[in-house]
Amino acid sequence: MNPYELDQIFRTYIDIQNQRKELENRAYDRKVLVCANGHMVTVEKIGVKSPFSKKRKRLASLELCPICMAKAEVREYRPPKIIKDIVAELKEQEKKLVAAMFEYVKDDPIWQFWLQYVKGIGPTHAAYLLSVIRTKDFEYPTKLWAYFGLYPIAVCEDCKAVQKPYRHGITCPKCGKPMKPKLPTKVVSKMYNLGTLGFDPTRRARMYVITMSLVMAGGVYGRVFSRWLIEDKANNKRTAWVRLAKLFLAHLYEVDRRIRGLPVPKPYMIEYGLHNEYIPPLIDEKPELITKTQFYEKLLSNMHYDVEKYIGLIRELSEKKA
Numbered sequence: 001m002n003p004y005e006l007d008q009i010f011r012t013y014i015d016i017q018n019q020r021k022e023l024e025n026r027a028y029d030r031k032v033l034v035c036a037n038g039h040m041v042t043v044e045k046i047g048v049k050s051p052f053s054k055k056r057k058r059l060a061s062l063e064l065c066p067i068c069m070a071k072a073e074v075r076e077y078r079p080p081k082i083i084k085d086i087v088a089e090l091k092e093q094e095k096k097l098v099a100a101m102f103e104y105v106k107d108d109p110i111w112q113f114w115l116q117y118v119k120g121i122g123p124t125h126a127a128y129l130l131s132v133i134r135t136k137d138f139e140y141p142t143k144l145w146a147y148f149g150l151y152p153i154a155v156c157e158d159c160k161a162v163q164k165p166y167r168h169g170i171t172c173p174k175c176g177k178p179m180k181p182k183l184p185t186k187v188v189s190k191m192y193n194l195g196t197l198g199f200d201p202t203r204r205a206r207m208y209v210i211t212m213s214l215v216m217a218g219g220v221y222g223r224v225f226s227r228w229l230i231e232d233k234a235n236n237k238r239t240a241w242v243r244l245a246k247l248f249l250a251h252l253y254e255v256d257r258r259i260r261g262l263p264v265p266k267p268y269m270i271e272y273g274l275h276n277e278y279i280p281p282l283i284d285e286k287p288e289l290i291t292k293t294q295f296y297e298k299l300l301s302n303m304h305y306d307v308e309k310y311i312g313l314i315r316e317l318s319e320k321k322a
């Protein structure tokens with residue numbers, strides 16, 4: 001399998017997963033209101049947290065149809081079994097696709113030397129990231145960030161001028177005032193009349209899912225996030241997920257470059273580190289076992305980064321306190 005095929009399989013997986021989730025919504029046993037005019041309205045899903053509004057629940061308690069307000073009766077409704085069967089079949093197909101992705105992922109050195117040790121990154125997230133990094137050449141990490149819509153553009157809040165990309169100290173070409181960095185979001189796009197965003201917004205959405213997976217898994221990257229979240233709360237900002245996504249992508253870039261024997265520029269990453277210094281790619285491993293990993297053997301031992309310092313960093317991040 002080549003990375004283009006991996007990309008196709010990943011997309012197929014996402015399509016089937018979306019379809020399965022939609023069908024799952026339809027397949028729930030539920031309570032419904034049924035009126036004499038033939039309306040049937042769902043009031044509550046059985047066994048799952050109900051997403052329906054208070055108003056609808058009130059109408060249910062009054063036994064009134066939300067559509068025609070006629071007298072209605074609450075009944076249990078079980079959807080046709082065939083829908084549930086198809087949900088189960090789609091789940092089987094998802095499993096097959098995950099297995100196919102893992103066939104590719106397991107042979108890739110980025111997985112073997114690094115990603116296999118990172119909590120929150122399974123075969124599907126790895127498949128997506130590898131399909132991106134193996135089919136395009138990102139000269140600088142900033143290019144990788146920009147690909148995911150995580151690199152800011154420069155804007156002038158006074159005269160609405162825009163420059164791409166943001167550079168430190170950039171000034172407005174119209175009024176000469178310092179410009180501000182902004183992520184290219186839909187809101188920013190409207191406010192500054194950007195027209196297109198310059199990237200596919202589903203990429204940033206996908207990167208958000210991956211970043212949240214790192215956070216929920218509660219590994220080393222999750223703990224970096226917790227620290228940045230504390231900073232966010234103190235400064236009333238919401239930057240932690242973007243910082244974590246950028247750190248993780250910078251590490252992906254670095255690991256790929258090292259495996260390919262290419263030079264790795266360092267200063268770009270420092271502001272994304274802890275204690276304002278460079279932070280190397282992280283792994284979830286017991287500190288005493290780090291030197292037994294492929295990560296150590298193939299990457300860390302050739303990085304000119306002090307091994308004791310690395311072990312100390314992982315130990316520090318592994319401690320429960322934030």
Ligand SMILES: [Zn+2]
Nearest residue numbers: 035039065068
């Ligand atoms: Zn009705």
Ligand SMILES: [Zn+2]
Nearest residue numbers: 156159172175
């Ligand atoms: Zn200006």
